[in-house]
Amino acid sequence: MSLGAAAYGVFSVGDGPRRLGALAGDRVLDLSAAGIFAATSLNPLLAAGPAVWREVHDRLADVALEEHTHPAGTVRMHRPFDVADYADFYASEHHATNVGRIFRPDAPPLHPNWKHLPIGYHGRAGTVVVSGTDIRRPAGPLGPGEFGPTRKLDFEAEVGFVVGVPSRGPVRCDDFAAHVFGVCLVNDWSARDVQRWEATPLGPFLGKSFATSIGAWVVPLHALAPARTAAPRQEPLPLPYLRGDRPWALDLEIEIRINGYVVSRPRFADMYWTPDQMLAHLTVNGATLRTGDLFASGTISGPARDRRGCLLELSWDGRDPLPLPDGGSRTYLEDGDTVSISATGPAGVSLGTVTGTVRPHS
Amino acid sequence: MSLGAAAYGVFSVGDGPRRLGALAGDRVLDLSAAGIFAATSLNPLLAAGPAVWREVHDRLADVALEEHTHPAGTVRMHRPFDVADYADFYASEHHATNVGRIFRPDAPPLHPNWKHLPIGYHGRAGTVVVSGTDIRRPAGPLGPGEFGPTRKLDFEAEVGFVVGVPSRGPVRCDDFAAHVFGVCLVNDWSARDVQRWEATPLGPFLGKSFATSIGAWVVPLHALAPARTAAPRQEPLPLPYLRGDRPWALDLEIEIRINGYVVSRPRFADMYWTPDQMLAHLTVNGATLRTGDLFASGTISGPARDRRGCLLELSWDGRDPLPLPDGGSRTYLEDGDTVSISATGPAGVSLGTVTGTVRPHS
Numbered sequence: 001m002s003l004g005a006a007a008y009g010v011f012s013v014g015d016g017p018r019r020l021g022a023l024a025g026d027r028v029l030d031l032s033a034a035g036i037f038a039a040t041s042l043n044p045l046l047a048a049g050p051a052v053w054r055e056v057h058d059r060l061a062d063v064a065l066e067e068h069t070h071p072a073g074t075v076r077m078h079r080p081f082d083v084a085d086y087a088d089f090y091a092s093e094h095h096a097t098n099v100g101r102i103f104r105p106d107a108p109p110l111h112p113n114w115k116h117l118p119i120g121y122h123g124r125a126g127t128v129v130v131s132g133t134d135i136r137r138p139a140g141p142l143g144p145g146e147f148g149p150t151r152k153l154d155f156e157a158e159v160g161f162v163v164g165v166p167s168r169g170p171v172r173c174d175d176f177a178a179h180v181f182g183v184c185l186v187n188d189w190s191a192r193d194v195q196r197w198e199a200t201p202l203g204p205f206l207g208k209s210f211a212t213s214i215g216a217w218v219v220p221l222h223a224l225a226p227a228r229t230a231a232p233r234q235e236p237l238p239l240p241y242l243r244g245d246r247p248w249a250l251d252l253e254i255e256i257r258i259n260g261y262v263v264s265r266p267r268f269a270d271m272y273w274t275p276d277q278m279l280a281h282l283t284v285n286g287a288t289l290r291t292g293d294l295f296a297s298g299t300i301s302g303p304a305r306d307r308r309g310c311l312l313e314l315s316w317d318g319r320d321p322l323p324l325p326d327g328g329s330r331t332y333l334e335d336g337d338t339v340s341i342s343a344t345g346p347a348g349v350s351l352g353t354v355t356g357t358v359r360p361h362s
Numbered sequence: 363m364s365l366g367a368a369a370y371g372v373f374s375v376g377d378g379p380r381r382l383g384a385l386a387g388d389r390v391l392d393l394s395a396a397g398i399f400a401a402t403s404l405n406p407l408l409a410a411g412p413a414v415w416r417e418v419h420d421r422l423a424d425v426a427l428e429e430h431t432h433p434a435g436t437v438r439m440h441r442p443f444d445v446a447d448y449a450d451f452y453a454s455e456h457h458a459t460n461v462g463r464i465f466r467p468d469a470p471p472l473h474p475n476w477k478h479l480p481i482g483y484h485g486r487a488g489t490v491v492v493s494g495t496d497i498r499r500p501a502g503p504l505g506p507g508e509f510g511p512t513r514k515l516d517f518e519a520e521v522g523f524v525v526g527v528p529s530r531g532p533v534r535c536d537d538f539a540a541h542v543f544g545v546c547l548v549n550d551w552s553a554r555d556v557q558r559w560e561a562t563p564l565g566p567f568l569g570k571s572f573a574t575s576i577g578a579w580v581v582p583l584h585a586l587a588p589a590r591t592a593a594p595r596q597e598p599l600p601l602p603y604l605r606g607d608r609p610w611a612l613d614l615e616i617e618i619r620i621n622g623y624v625v626s627r628p629r630f631a632d633m634y635w636t637p638d639q640m641l642a643h644l645t646v647n648g649a650t651l652r653t654g655d656l657f658a659s660g661t662i663s664g665p666a667r668d669r670r671g672c673l674l675e676l677s678w679d680g681r682d683p684l685p686l687p688d689g690g691s692r693t694y695l696e697d698g699d700t701v702s703i704s705a706t707g708p709a710g711v712s713l714g715t716v717t718g719t720v721r722p723h724s
Contacts (some may be wrong), residue, residue: 203565285500
């Protein structure tokens with residue numbers, strides 16, 4: 001067999017140590033055993049930079065060592081990298097518009113700044129967990145004198161970007177691929193009632209910081225070439241630092257399942273702001289970029305109901321429950337619900353799946 | 363001589379390696395050379411927990427080794443610990459009220475949630491720098507189609523709390539000292555024009571993420587015993603998770619200097635929310651607490667003008683310039699300005715000084 005690495009992750013077998021692995025089809029290649037790259041997390045590979053990324057990729061194409069691979073179903077996956085800073089954007093116009101319509105029905109749905117800069121905030125890096133980790137329903141303050149487990153537990157289907165090469169100054173849009181190693185799926189779990197109560201004026205805090213799930217596999221940028229597509233038209237024309245020659249718009253179809261039932265199919269190509277713009281924005285003030293930084297797109301939503309990326313939108317904050325094929329329905333997530341988000345693109349591009357099951361508050 | 367450690371930091375001499383040091387008076391004890399604790403950052407000591415913190419402290423009292431100390435003026439100080447997550451609160455009622463009056467003069471100055479929970483947000487851990495680091499004036503988006511170096515560069519005088527012992531679940535107010543190692547000064551530099559334009563609806567981002575300075579010395583909690591004081595009366599009574607038996611209110615007088623001139627003297631005892639409440643809030647949703655987490659109080663302001671902790675308040679957003687003794691005045695910081703913030707308390711308690719000089723945008 002011959003492997004063309006589609007994704008990188010960290011795995012272990014039985015009680016064995018963590019090792020870097022490359023996924024090809026349904027096999028995981030042990031990069032250490034194959035003499036290609038020895039590490040217990042992706043961070044050393046992330047830091048090594050594009051020349052090494054390319055070299056590792058090229059060596060994988062030559063590998064024909066059955067003995068260094070494991071069936072993907074037999075390994076245990078771990079969080080693929082240590083997250084330095086985690087920033088989350090709000091880059092879908094459809095999502096931001098729906099949120100505005102739900103919470104501020106008498107005002108213009110988009111805030112005046114929204115089309116002038118990619119709005120973002122910093123999340124909690126310490127609570128980023130790997131796909132498959134159970135999500136405990138969090139408690140928090142819900143209103144004046146009111147405290148308890150969230151009654152509005154939500155998912156957010158997002159795509160995340162993993163930084164390899166650090167920077168101490170602004171990164172231009174066109175230098176995106178010199179710094180970003182690859183892409184993974186993100187589920188930014190949210191407690192909407194906590195978030196609503198706390199978020200004025202400094203933004204979300206406890207409503208987001210209890211858990212963010214990421215996919216176990218990080219797909220390197222070069223493997224996404226077949227998915228590159230035209231960027232959306234942006235009007236008004238963004239500031240010069242947000243203009244690149246070839247934006248990283250990606251044709252990825254996201255599929256969201258609750259307990260196995262497909263409930264939505266957002267398209268990443270419907271995003272207004274592109275990831276190269278997010279990176280340029282994140283660093284334009286001189287903010288340090290570090291190996292292991294993760295920035296995510298924000299909820300991916302499209303114009304139609306069946307392309308919305310979270311239950312806040314899918315159930316219109318609970319006013320219009322989302323029917324499930326089993327006869328049930330959801331306003332927000334119930335204990336025991338499993339949310340699985342996957343993404344595929346042209347020519348076999350896949351980001352895999354990020355999944356998590358809601359456990360009761362305790 | 364005999365040392366009673368007042369603070370811990372990381373220093374180097376000449377081109378030598380980084381070493382853990384204890385400050386006593388104007389001497390720095392090399393903890394490694396003295397055989398007490400060998401490390402190149404505070405993190406291993408932070409992680410070791412209260413029993414080791416106490417043991418290290420006790421051993422320092424016995425040290426009488428002149429040869430392992432250096433005059434403080436001859437060593438170079440480094441960032442004392444690797445910051446895991448950085449959260450910043452907004453715990454001064456006077457500060458939040460002034461901000462409300464400045465930006466929303468026709469509305470109640472405090473948002474409805476303010477007295478029900480300690481409002482906070484996550485900042486960028488990667489841009490936390492040690493005292494003495496120059497601060498480059500950042501550029502960013504300032505309004506529709508408008509971009510450039512900030513015209514409203516500000517400081518924020520704060521106190522920060524350094525987490526030692528991790529937690530995977532809520533930390534009660536009364537368990538504060540089982541997790542928090544100590545305290546340092548913080549200057550949360552802010553670009554008020556960038557912040558104003560970007561911060562709706564997800565909070566501050568580029569307006570804060572270019573630099574946060576921390577003091578070189580972390581003062582362990584036990585050294586702050588003489589500064590403990592009565593907590594402010596809180597009305598309405600906070601939720602049960604925010605009630606401790608002995609809140610960590612601290613009697614510290616902050617002194618803010620611009621180019622050597624004292625411009626304000628905020629008192630930390632004027633804060634509404636106490637640090638044990640901040641920690642309980644930060645973790646009540648199950649958010650992971652890690653060694654090296656830093657959470658800061660937010661701007662420390664008092665009721666009078668000469669006790670306000672940032673230029674936004676001191677100059678009322680530029681409408682009422684702050685006079686300086688040299689005949690000049692400030693609305694916001696000018697290139698070349700040096701801001702120094704120090705803090706002292708009863709019985710010789712001192713947090714040292716955090717300082718930084720503004721360099722032109724380039």
